[in-house]
Amino acid sequence: MSLPRTTPHRRSVNRALSALALLALTAGAVTACSDSNTSESKHAASPEAGQTAGQTAGQTAGQASEAKLRMIDNGGHRLAFHVTQGHGSTIVLDSGGGEDSSYWNNLVPQLHAATGATVVTYDRAGLGKSDVVPGPWKVESAVSDLEAGLKQLGVTKNVTLVSHSQAGEIATYFAKENQKMLSGAVLVDANLPPLFTDAQIARLVAFSQPQVDAAKKDPDDPQNRQLISTSESFVSTNKAFHKATWPDAVPATVIVSEKTPFDGSPEDAQRWRDAAATFVHDGPGRTLVTAKGSSHDVPQDSPDLVLKEIEGMVAAQR
Numbered sequence: 085m086s087l088p089r090t091t092p093h094r095r096s097v098n099r100a101l102s103a104l105a106l107l108a109l110t111a112g113a114v115t116a117c118s119d120s121n122t123s124e125s126k127h128a129a130s131p132e133a134g135q136t137a138g139q140t141a142g143q144t145a146g147q148a149s150e151a152k153l154r155m156i157d158n159g160g161h162r163l164a165f166h167v168t169q170g171h172g173s174t175i176v177l178d179s180g181g182g183e184d185s186s187y188w189n190n191l192v193p194q195l196h197a198a199t200g201a202t203v204v205t206y207d208r209a210g211l212g213k214s215d216v217v218p219g220p221w222k223v224e225s226a227v228s229d230l231e232a233g234l235k236q237l238g239v240t241k242n243v244t245l246v247s248h249s250q251a252g253e254i255a256t257y258f259a260k261e262n263q264k265m266l267s268g269a270v271l272v273d274a275n276l277p278p279l280f281t282d283a284q285i286a287r288l289v290a291f292s293q294p295q296v297d298a299a300k301k302d303p304d305d306p307q308n309r310q311l312i313s314t315s316e317s318f319v320s321t322n323k324a325f326h327k328a329t330w331p332d333a334v335p336a337t338v339i340v341s342e343k344t345p346f347d348g349s350p351e352d353a354q355r356w357r358d359a360a361a362t363f364v365h366d367g368p369g370r371t372l373v374t375a376k377g378s379s380h381d382v383p384q385d386s387p388d389l390v391l392k393e394i395e396g397m398v399a400a401q402r
Contacts, residue, residue: 149168149169149170149193150168151166151167151168151192152166152167152168152169153165153166153213154166154167154236155213156229156232156233156236158228158229161209161216161217162214163206163208163209163215164206164213165204165206166185166204166205166206167203167204167237168192168193168203168204169202170196170201170202171200171201172200172201172202172242172402173199173202173242173243173267173398174201174202174203174204174234174242175195175199175201175202175203175394176206176230176234176239176243176244177191177192177203177205177246178248178251179205179208179211179248179249180248180250180251181249181250181310181311181314182211182306182310183211183248184208184211184212184213184214185206185207185212187248188205188383190387191383191387191390191391192205194387194391195391195394195395198391199395199399201398204233204234204237206229206230206233208229209226210306210309210310210313211306211310216309219313220314220316221313221314221317221321222317223253223254223257223321224257226254227257227258227261231258231261231262239265240265241264241265241267242267242401243267244266244268244394244397244398244401245258245266245268246269246270246272247269247270247272247274248272248273248274248382248383249272249274249275249345249380250275250314251274251275252274252275252276253274253325255269255271255274256275256277256325259330259331260328260329260330260331263331263334266334267334267335268334268336268397268398268400269334269335270339270390270393270397271337271338271339272339272382272383272390273340273341273344273345273375273378273380273382274338276360276363277325277328277359277363278358278362279326280323281326282323284352284355285318285322285326289318289319295311296311296312299311299312329367330363330367330370332368334369335370335397335400335401336364336367336369336370336371337373338360338363338364338370338371338372338373339374339382339390339393340357340360340372340373340374340375341374341378341382341385342374342375343377343378343379343380344357345380347379347380373393
């Protein structure tokens, strides 16, 4: 079952919580939501509002190939993988915290039409059509789920991994363990290890506590459930993540939003930008791209840029 539809304002707040609280348990309250509210209202009023001519053309071109649902078993729970079959390489799209595979619905047909590649999206445990796994969120489990899904789909090489927000954490560990599978990665305003110093972790925990407390009043809501489970392991998970390294053998394009997840906090916004710059500086084959004018929601605000960078990464590895 997909996430329930919400009003534009609630969806904006939920997205702030999922993209902030679940990516780093940052404070949705600290982030200014006015721009997002306006954008979401336009989208609600007209399904095609905000789409570029390229998006519309891409969707039309991709209509001939529809995504097929494959349910994958891993350790006793089932995960929903959606496969738009192509040829040659494979593009895997991993959503940010609290978002399921539907987040990429507009981009999938465009990518398929532009590259001819197989495009895979999936619902992480507890989201979309995937089973709920109780207990604290574990990045090791998330990595295992993605590995199991791709293995059972027969995907073993020439993979471009595209990771938004919290999925950057999954990508870091996945890349280290599957260097031969990956031909490259596009990290879209993603969690990166340099951000998570002890001081920043403590700051994020303090900011997020009101949102966590509010989520506990409605724990059955999928996004609230994800927020609660992430909060239970947040400190230990991100202390370890701060020490993680990206393998030099896997090239990466890092797209950082201009507004960052911390649009309401200049200090934290600068730390987010600095973390992206440090990550790119620390290894070979890494490129930093700024999504000008974009919020943290880069795939929705700047889809043409994301499409361009993914196309470029796929083409470079052929």
